[in-house]
Structures are given as structure tokens and as C-alpha cells.
Amino acid sequence: MGEAMKAERLVRVKKFGGTSVGSIERIEDVAKRVLESQKAGESPVLVVSAMSGETNRLVGLAETVNPGYRGVAYDMLLASGEQVSISLLAMAIERLGGKAKPFLAHQLGIYTDSMFSKAKITKIDSSRILKEVEEGVIPIVAGFQGMDSNFNVTTLGRGGSDTTAVALAAALEADACEIFTDVPAVFSADPRLVPKAREISRLSFEEMVEMASLGSKVLHIRSVEIAAKYGVKLHVRSTFEKREGTWVLMEDDMMENPVVTAVTHDASTAVIKLFPMPDGTSVLAELFEMLSKKGIVVDIITQSHKEDKQRLAFSIPNEEIRPTLSLVSEFLSEAEAEVIEDVAKISIVGVGMRNHPGVAAQFFRTLADFDIPIHLVTTSEIKVSAVIDSKHLDRAANGLHTAFGLDV
Amino acid sequence: MGEAMKAERLVRVKKFGGTSVGSIERIEDVAKRVLESQKAGESPVLVVSAMSGETNRLVGLAETVNPGYRGVAYDMLLASGEQVSISLLAMAIERLGGKAKPFLAHQLGIYTDSMFSKAKITKIDSSRILKEVEEGVIPIVAGFQGMDSNFNVTTLGRGGSDTTAVALAAALEADACEIFTDVPAVFSADPRLVPKAREISRLSFEEMVEMASLGSKVLHIRSVEIAAKYGVKLHVRSTFEKREGTWVLMEDDMMENPVVTAVTHDASTAVIKLFPMPDGTSVLAELFEMLSKKGIVVDIITQSHKEDKQRLAFSIPNEEIRPTLSLVSEFLSEAEAEVIEDVAKISIVGVGMRNHPGVAAQFFRTLADFDIPIHLVTTSEIKVSAVIDSKHLDRAANGLHTAFGLDV
Numbered sequence: 001m002g003e004a005m006k007a008e009r010l011v012r013v014k015k016f017g018g019t020s021v022g023s024i025e026r027i028e029d030v031a032k033r034v035l036e037s038q039k040a041g042e043s044p045v046l047v048v049s050a051m052s053g054e055t056n057r058l059v060g061l062a063e064t065v066n067p068g069y070r071g072v073a074y075d076m077l078l079a080s081g082e083q084v085s086i087s088l089l090a091m092a093i094e095r096l097g098g099k100a101k102p103f104l105a106h107q108l109g110i111y112t113d114s115m116f117s118k119a120k121i122t123k124i125d126s127s128r129i130l131k132e133v134e135e136g137v138i139p140i141v142a143g144f145q146g147m148d149s150n151f152n153v154t155t156l157g158r159g160g161s162d163t164t165a166v167a168l169a170a171a172l173e174a175d176a177c178e179i180f181t182d183v184p185a186v187f188s189a190d191p192r193l194v195p196k197a198r199e200i201s202r203l204s205f206e207e208m209v210e211m212a213s214l215g216s217k218v219l220h221i222r223s224v225e226i227a228a229k230y231g232v233k234l235h236v237r238s239t240f241e242k243r244e245g246t247w248v249l250m251e252d253d254m255m256e257n258p259v260v261t262a263v264t265h266d267a268s269t270a271v272i273k274l275f276p277m278p279d280g281t282s283v284l285a286e287l288f289e290m291l292s293k294k295g296i297v298v299d300i301i302t303q304s305h306k307e308d309k310q311r312l313a314f315s316i317p318n319e320e321i322r323p324t325l326s327l328v329s330e331f332l333s334e335a336e337a338e339v340i341e342d343v344a345k346i347s348i349v350g351v352g353m354r355n356h357p358g359v360a361a362q363f364f365r366t367l368a369d370f371d372i373p374i375h376l377v378t379t380s381e382i383k384v385s386a387v388i389d390s391k392h393l394d395r396a397a398n399g400l401h402t403a404f405g406l407d408v
Numbered sequence: 409m410g411e412a413m414k415a416e417r418l419v420r421v422k423k424f425g426g427t428s429v430g431s432i433e434r435i436e437d438v439a440k441r442v443l444e445s446q447k448a449g450e451s452p453v454l455v456v457s458a459m460s461g462e463t464n465r466l467v468g469l470a471e472t473v474n475p476g477y478r479g480v481a482y483d484m485l486l487a488s489g490e491q492v493s494i495s496l497l498a499m500a501i502e503r504l505g506g507k508a509k510p511f512l513a514h515q516l517g518i519y520t521d522s523m524f525s526k527a528k529i530t531k532i533d534s535s536r537i538l539k540e541v542e543e544g545v546i547p548i549v550a551g552f553q554g555m556d557s558n559f560n561v562t563t564l565g566r567g568g569s570d571t572t573a574v575a576l577a578a579a580l581e582a583d584a585c586e587i588f589t590d591v592p593a594v595f596s597a598d599p600r601l602v603p604k605a606r607e608i609s610r611l612s613f614e615e616m617v618e619m620a621s622l623g624s625k626v627l628h629i630r631s632v633e634i635a636a637k638y639g640v641k642l643h644v645r646s647t648f649e650k651r652e653g654t655w656v657l658m659e660d661d662m663m664e665n666p667v668v669t670a671v672t673h674d675a676s677t678a679v680i681k682l683f684p685m686p687d688g689t690s691v692l693a694e695l696f697e698m699l700s701k702k703g704i705v706v707d708i709i710t711q712s713h714k715e716d717k718q719r720l721a722f723s724i725p726n727e728e729i730r731p732t733l734s735l736v737s738e739f740l741s742e743a744e745a746e747v748i749e750d751v752a753k754i755s756i757v758g759v760g761m762r763n764h765p766g767v768a769a770q771f772f773r774t775l776a777d778f779d780i781p782i783h784l785v786t787t788s789e790i791k792v793s794a795v796i797d798s799k800h801l802d803r804a805a806n807g808l809h810t811a812f813g814l815d816v
Contacts, residue, residue, distance in 0.1 A: 024472050058492070064432050066499035073502070073510050077495035080488045084466070087485035091474035094481070102481050106514060107559045151515045 011043045011133060011174040015143065015165035018052035019182040020239040021085045031092035034138060043133045045172065046140045047165040048089055050081025075116045076153040082142035090140050100138040105145040112146030112154045118295050119146050119154035121163060124171040141168060159220035166223040170230035177232050179219065184238040185245035186218050188406045189263040193397050196407040200261060204251040204351050207261050210383045214347040215266025251351060259352040259359060260404035263397055266345040268318040271375055271387060273338040274328065276309035290327055296320045300376040300387060315345065315376055315387055343375060344393040347385040348400055360384045366403045370395050419541060419582040420450045423551065423573035426460035427590040428647040429493045439500035442546060451541045453580060454548045455573035456497055458489025483524045484561040490550035498548050508546040513553040520554030520562045526703045527554050527562035529571060532579040549576060567628030574631040578638035585640050587627065592646040593653035594626050596814045597671040601805050604815040608669060612659040612759050615669050618791045622755040623674025632656065659759060667760040667767060668812040671805055676726040679748040679783055679795060682740060684717035698735055704728045708784040708795060723753065723784055723795050751783060752801040755793040756808055768792045774811045778803050
């Protein structure tokens with residue numbers, strides 16, 4: 001499609017999260033805002049989450065009926081929340097004189113793999129939605145859900161509506177994907193933890209991926225990965241204000257690269273220590289393969305020796321402690337497992353690090369100045385992360401934010 | 409399929425209404441009961457309604473967002489209720505050690521026409537469900553919903569889950585279709601109105617169709633029509649008791665044919681009177697064609713003359729007054745419309761009437777004895793109906809029940 005055609009039909013995917021459609025009044029506000037954007041010349045395509053609280057209500061019902069159950073029925077249950085919100089939003093737009101139509105994943109051919117509750121989108125058929133757009137209809141797509149090759153309903157995991165939106169924007173070659181949310185932008189740190197945190201106006205995909213994987217809750221990590229892969233411009237902005245928020249773009253499109261862009265943290269971390277590990281070169285590969293098959297994402301891994309025996313430590317999300325321990329006790333019956341729960345991960349992220357040696361040193365120096373011991377540490381080209389005791393998190397986050405010149 | 413094969417795999421479609429799955433405890437009770445029937449040698453196929461109150465909650469949301477709206481979004485909204493109940497019931501069965509899988513209409517190929525909110529099932533693909541049954545899985549099908557040829561979600565109207573169940577039983581050539589409900593059987597009259605009403609053990613399809621169309625709420629009329637067409641034996645019985653309820657069967661299978669089987673009533677009736685009607689032979693055809701296209705079911709119709717002009721009167725369901733009047737005022741701008749709202753329809757039904765002349769006379773005699781005036785009247789081979797003032801309904805129902813020997 002030529003640039004001229006694209007300009008003629010400015011397709012914008014707009015994703016509205018649960019709080020944005022959390023009540024009838026808010027649904028009506030979204031309807032108005034979307035119709036205004038259509039009048040201004042855009043062709044909006046909406047992706048909507050369940051009304052806030054609804055997914056938790058459904059999870060509560062499931063936990064009462066069959067605690068811990070996961071599978072076909074669980075995903076189908078959870079997917080009902082979005083069915084309600086897209087229908088109501090369509091009716092609200094119609095009432096205001098617009099044309100709108102709600103779509104479930106299967107109606108649009110949003111295909112995923114069969115990893116229930118954590119499914120990945122594999123294909124989107126954009127033809128049907130483009131047809132609606134050409135007829136002036138505002139398509140409203142249920143976020144968070146998909147369909148596997150056996151026509152089962154699947155869900156993409158918490159925050160999965162972001163991923164639906166970006167994948168759709170990629171399939172439609174949309175001009176941009178706007179993520180409307182209850183915060184006005186991405187911040188240089190969580191403002192609840194770091195009062196001097198400031199709004200970031202531009203971020204690179206790489207930085208956003210790191211931030212999402214390091215604990216920032218603003219965007220679902222998979223959505224940023226897809227945006228990066230297909231070059232979908234992301235715009236994180238407020239549902240309740242008109243002003244611009246944070247653009248997430250290719251690095252080339254950016255104006256400046258500060259050394260460190262943000263301090264992020266993840267309070268829901270745990271460390272598992274295993275000792276003594278059995279000998280043999282394949283044991284680590286097998287262990288982490290098994291964890292990965294269960295969908296458990298292992299973060300930092302370190303290995304050390306004690307009395308000629310191998311010792312292994314790795315960090316995982318808090319909620320994966322139980323499944324991890326049960327798998328470990330089965331596979332490594334002789335190793336003793338120690339769980340450290342009161343820990344948090346603190347990180348600095350920035351593409352500018354690449355050209356500035358000594359950033360890691362400054363990170364460690366700052367923590368040392370505050371007398372904060374480090375359990376585990378990992379670095380990449382554009383980030384430095386450390387697992388520390390939770391009680392030090394506040395001082396570490398504010399100290400690093402100041403040390404790297406991020407304070408307002 | 410031969411009789412031997414059928415006996416080997418005794419497929420029973422079991423429909424559970426909203427009150428039967430109205431709470432987590434009730435869902436668990438249904439799960440237990442179904443697993444018991446499977447252990448006893450049946451192959452259960454379940455059809456489930458939304459949890460009681462849920463459909464009303466969704467209708468309330470729709471009315472707040474866009475009062476009176478009907479269409480794609482409305483049906484999609486309402487269909488979400490069944491998605492929740494089938495998922496929860498599947499999880500409950502799995503927890504008890506059974507194998508169960510929830511199915512939405514589109515996953516099974518339950519096709520309908522595109523008459524939103526009143527859609528009719530046109531085709532069911534039974535192959536997928538039979539495959540599950542053969543593997544010992546209990547399929548749990550969302551009642552009330554379907555899919556049209558454009559993949560839109562459709563709904564079948566209130567009580568539509570009965571229709572899903574019977575259509576599925578026909579497609580599967582099931583041994584029987586059990587309708588589990590909050591009453592133990594079909595009664596000879598509504599026990600809330602007629603205290604001496606008694607349970608009916610056997611009914612013919614024809615009688616049940618008449619009763620459903622005349623106000624009995626126990627079964628959705630369309631479901632009985634389909635059962636009659638395909639010879640599906642229906643069994644209306646209690647969710648909370650084990651004993652048998654009412655069998656609805658072919659007339660040939662029945663033991664006895666009392667002259668009158670039941671007294672039914674419909675309190676939600678209205679009469680529309682139009683005068684003067686324009687001349688011309690096609691005006692009535694056109695009027696009723698238009699009403700039918702809007703899905704408005706006109707019941708009793710009478711025509712009379714006054715001062716050389718035609719006068720028309722017909723009865724409709726209460727909730728259709730507004731759309732009927734708006735259509736009438738457009739099409740017959742010169743006729744004055746009078747609406748009588750405080751009326752009810754009272755009827756007697758029985759296949760035995762065919763061989764007993766004088767039943768209609770006895771019906772009129774009974775009402776006359778009570779000094780009850782009749783607005784409209786209609787008869788068929790197996791029923792007599794009259795529209796009377798609502799205030800007389802109680803006396804009429806009890807009087808007819810006694811007069812035709814139905815009292816306990």
C-alpha cells in the first residue's frame with residue numbers, strides 16, 4: 001500500500017484498559033473521544049479490556065469451583081469479560097450516532113498457540129476488519145483473547161490486551177498504536193516509590209522491553225516485542241486527559257539518548273538456592289527446559305562452588321514459587337532448596353549505556369554508599385539489575401534515580 | 409445408526425436452567441448428578457443457561473448504555489452469561505475427577521438465521537460433539553446462543569436454551585432430552601394461580617406446543633416444535649429431586665387422553681383495536697406481514713363492522729405494544745388505535761377435545777356462570793382461548809380447572 005493511500009485512511013489502533021471502561025460513564029466517555037478522533041479524520045480500531053474488577057471476579061469464581069485449575073474452561077471463563085465491555089462500548093458509540101461493531105477473537109481470526117492462560121498470537125487475518133474500516137464502521141476488538149487451531153478460546157495472560165492491540169496494529173499496518181491507560185505516561189521510575197520521578201516523552205523499543213521485563217507494569221512485554229519487530233509506533237497516554245504521553249519508537253527516530261532512562265523495580269521476586277547440585281553438564285539445561293515448559297520464566301541465574309559442590313541460585317516471580325519447588329523436588333531430589341522471599345529487583349535501563357562505560361560501576365558504587373548488599377546481579381548492554389532485600393528497595397530506587405540525574 | 413449401537417451409547421441431552429446453576433453450590437450439585445448418570449451408563453451432553461440473574465444484569469447494563477437497542481452487540485453481550493456458567497460447570501466436573509469440556513455455539517457449528525435476539529437454529533454439526541462423547545468427555549454446550557452465516561453471535565430469545573437442547577438432541581439422535589428445572593413437572597395449571605393444580609405425567613407434543621404458546625413458561629415453544637418434528641422425547645423434571653417429572657411424547661406413545669389436560673394463562677397480553685380500517689383486500693395481509701417481519705407475534709385476530717367501516721382487533725404480547733403502535737401509526741395513519749392493557753388470556757388445552765364435541769360450549773358456559781365478559785376468542789382442534797379482563801383471571805382459571813375435572 002502506498003504512502004498516499006495510508007495517509008488517506010489513517011488507521012489508529014486504540015487500546016483501552018480496564019479502568020478506562022470501568023463504568024458506564026467511562027464507557028460513554030471513551031465513545032465520545034473515539035468519535036471525535038473519527039471526525040478528525042482517523043479510522044479508529046479499538047481494542048478493549050474487561051471492565052476493571054471483572055477479570056478478578058471471574059478468577060475468584062474459578063478459584064472457588066476448582067482451585068488452581070488451568071485449561072480450556074479457565075480461559076473461556078476469563079475471556080467472557082471482554083465480550084461484555086466490547087458489546088457495551090459498541091452500543092454506546094451507536095447511541096451517539098456512530099457505527100460500531102464488536103468482534104471476538106475467533107470472528108477476526110486472531111490465532112494463538114495452545115498455551116492456555118499464556119497463549120501467543122501466531123496470526124491475524126486483517127481482511128475482515130479492513131472491510132469494516134472501509135465502510136466507516138469502528139471495529140471494537142476483544143483484547144486478551146485468541147483461538148487456537150482447535151477453535152479453543154485462549155487468553156494471552158494479564159495485560160494481554162496490549163499485545164492484541166499491537167499485533168492488530170502490525171497486521172493492519174496502522175499509523176500508530178495508542179495505549180490509553182490510567183497514567184499519563186511512562187515515568188522514569190514508579191512515582192509511588194520515587195516521588196521525583198518524571199514523565200518520559202520518548203523511549204526506544206529496547207528500553208521499553210527491558211523496563212517491562214524488569215517490573216514496569218505499564219505495557220505487557222510481549223506487546224513491546226511485537227511493536228519492535230514490526231516497527232509499530234506506540235503511544236502510551238492518559239484516557240482522562242488529551243495531552244500526549246510517552247512515544248515508544250525505533251532508536252533511530254529518537255532525538256537524544258540519555259545514559260540512563262529509567263529506574264525500574266520488581267517487588268514480586270523470589271530467589272531459589274539449590275545445593276548441592278548433581279554433577280554432569282546437562283543438569284542445568286534439563287532443569288531450565290522443564291521450568292520453561294511449565295511457562296515459568298527464570299530471570300537471573302548464578303552458579304558458584306562450595307566444598308567442591310556446585311551451588312545454583314536463580315530468581316523467579318513470586319507466584320511461581322510453588323510450581324518451581326514442586327518441579328525441583330521431583331527432578332533434583334537430593335539438592336536442598338532454600339527460598340528467599342523478601343527480596344526485590346532494582347534495575348537501571350538506558351540505550352545510552354552502550355557508549356558510556358562505567359555505568360555498572362556507578363550502579364554498584366551507589367548501592368555500596370547506602371550499605372545495601374546484593375544477592376544476585378546481571379547486566380546487559382542496556383541495563384544493570386540487582387536483587388536486594390526488600391527493606392532496602394525504597395532507598396535504592398531513590399538513590400539511583402538521583403545518582404543518574406533523573407530527578408525532576 | 410442401529411438400535412444396538414444406540415443402546416450401547418445412551419446419549420442423553422440434559423438441559424440445566426439458570427436456577428439450576430444459580431450459585432457455586434448448585435453448580436457443584438449438578439456436577440455430581442451428571443457424573444452419577446455417567447457412572448450409571450449414560451453419555452451425558454449438557455446444555456446450560458446463564459446463572460440466574462445474570463441475563464437480567466446484562467440486560468440492565470444494555471438498557472443503561474443504549475435503551476431499546478437491539479442488534480449484533482446486544483446479542484453478543486447477552487451470550488456472555490452462558491460462557492461463564494459452562495466454564496464453571498466444566499471446572500466443577502473436572503474437580504470431581506470427570507472429563508468435561510465447555511463449548512460455545514460457534515465451536516460446535518450451531519448455525520442460526522440473523523434475526524438477532526430471536527434467532528432460529530438452522531443447522532447443527534454434530535460431529536465434534538460425538539467425537540468428545542466417544543472419548544468419555546462430557547460436552548457442556550452454551551444454551552441460548554448461535555452463530556449466523558456471517559459469524560455473528562446470535563441469541564434465541566428468552567428460554568432459548570431449551571431449544572438448543574432439543575435441537576442438539578435431534579442432531580445427536582439422543583435417547584431423550586431432559587429439561588432440569590426448578591419445578592418438579594408440568595402442572596395442569598400454574599399452581600401459584602390455581603392451588604388445586606396437579607402434576608401431569610404425560611403430555612403430547614401438540615398439547616405442549618399449545619400450552620407454551622398460551623402462556624406456560626415451562627418450555628420454550630420453539631423447543632417443543634423441534635422435539636415434535638424430530639420425535640425427541642422430552643422429560644421435564646426437577647434439578648433438586650430424583651423422581652420423574654413430565655414426559656412429553658408422540659401422541660401414539662401415550663396411555664390416556666383426558667379431554668382437557670391443562671388450563672393455561674398469559675397475563676402479559678394486550679389488545680389493539682383499529683378503526684376505521686382502510687378499504688381493500690390486501691391491507692390486512694400487508695399489516696400482518698410487516699408485524700411479522702419485525703418479529704411481532706400476533707395472536708388472536710378478529711374483524712367486525714361498524715357504520716359500514718371495518719374494525720380490527722388483535723392481541724399481542726405486552727412488550728410489543730410500543731413497536732406495534734409505531735408501525736401501525738406509520739402504515740395506517742388514518743385508523744385510530746386503542747390499546748387495552750389490563751387483559752389476560754385464559755385457555756384450555758387437550759388432544760382429547762378432538763373426540764369430544766361440546767368442550768368449547770362448556771368453556772363459554774363456565775365463564776358466563778362467573779359473569780366474565782370475553783374480549784376476543786379463538787379455538788383450534790385442541791384448545792379454546794379467550795382474552796378477558798385481568799381482574800377476572802383468578803376466578804376464570806380456578807373455575808375452568810374445576811369444571812373440567814382437573815382438581816387434585
